[in-house]
Amino acid sequence: MRIVILKDDLAVAEFGANYIIESINKKPNTVLGLATGSTPIRLYEKMMIANQTKRVCFKKVTTFNLDEYLGLAVGHPQSYRYFMDHRLFNHIDIDKENTFVPNGASDNPIADCTHYEEYLREKGGVDLQLLGIGSNGHIGFNEPGSSLASRTHIAVLSKETISANKRFFSVGESQPHLSITMGIGTILESREIMLIATGANKAEAIKNTIEGPVSSSCPASILQMHPYVTIVMDEEAAKSLRNIDFYKYTELESQKFMLSQYK
Known part of the structure; x- marks a missing residue:
């Protein structure tokens, strides 16, 4: 596990965007796993700029999003499909047919969970998965207590997650309590994973993720x-x-070693 500690959220976004850009430039048909929420917004902005300035091309890239609210129409402003379209996809040269987000408006969401796993396998699996983290340690919408071997499934959102996301919904607007999410077992099949976290409200979750025991209490x-x-x-x-x-010392020494290999 590589631990990178940077000054602020802007530096995190810069590092994360560059990491993804380098991966795509090495493998133009990369399969990316993507996340939503407030943390990756600046990262996506930097990816858009990189695309517009010809630093990276998304024409051969395929993306799979981690999750989606169950019960929201595709065009709903709080749906994650809407989020991804407006925060990233509409502004880069990606083929929308190659952008997959779970269908929260499906008439048969259980079957769609199975289909999502099938699409992942057909595309060869995720090369690089971007993750955020909830203040309770959830990844995707895999809340504390979730199976560590789970596949894409319908998940009940915790009261903590519902409360944290309440700010995105208008007063009186119905807020979903269910979601479709990649399971932890699915996430772990990604060839590489990058998790980003910013803010003091994530400090406890980060401590438990890195230094705590492996436990479903912190997915x-x-x-x-x-x-x-x-x-x-x-x-x-x-x-x-x-x-x-x-x-911090380990990351510094690792960078020194890598630099020495190019002399």
Whole structure:
């Protein structure tokens, strides 16, 4: 597990965007796993700029989103399909036919969960999965107590998650309590994973993810079992880590070593 601690959320977005851009430039037909929420917004802005300035091309890229609210129409302003279209897809040269988001308006969501897994397999699986993290340690909408081997499924949102996301819905507007989400087992099949976290409200979850036991009480802690994980955070999100000085030292020494290989 690579731990990268940066000054602020802008630096996290810059690092994350560059990481994804480098992956696409190495493999133009990359399959990306994408996340929603407030944390990746700046990262997506930087990816848009990179595309518009010809630093990266998305024409051969395929994307799979982690999750979607159950019961929201595709065009609903709070649906994650709407989010991805307006925050990224509408502004880059990606083929919309290659952008997959779970269908929250499906008449048969259980069958659609199976189909989503099939689409993933048909495309060869995710090369690089971008994750955010909830303040309770959830990844995707896999809340505490979720199976660590789960596949794409219908998930009940925790009261904490519903409360955290309430700000996105208008007063009196019905807020979904269910979602379709990639399971933890599905996420772990990604060849590489990058999790980004910013803000003091994520500090406890980050501590439990990196330094706590692997447990369903903090779903993100399962990332300790994946061979290629990079966790990128700002100083606020890192402030509860017991071994923060060691992580900073390790990253610095790793960079020195990599630089030495190119001399």
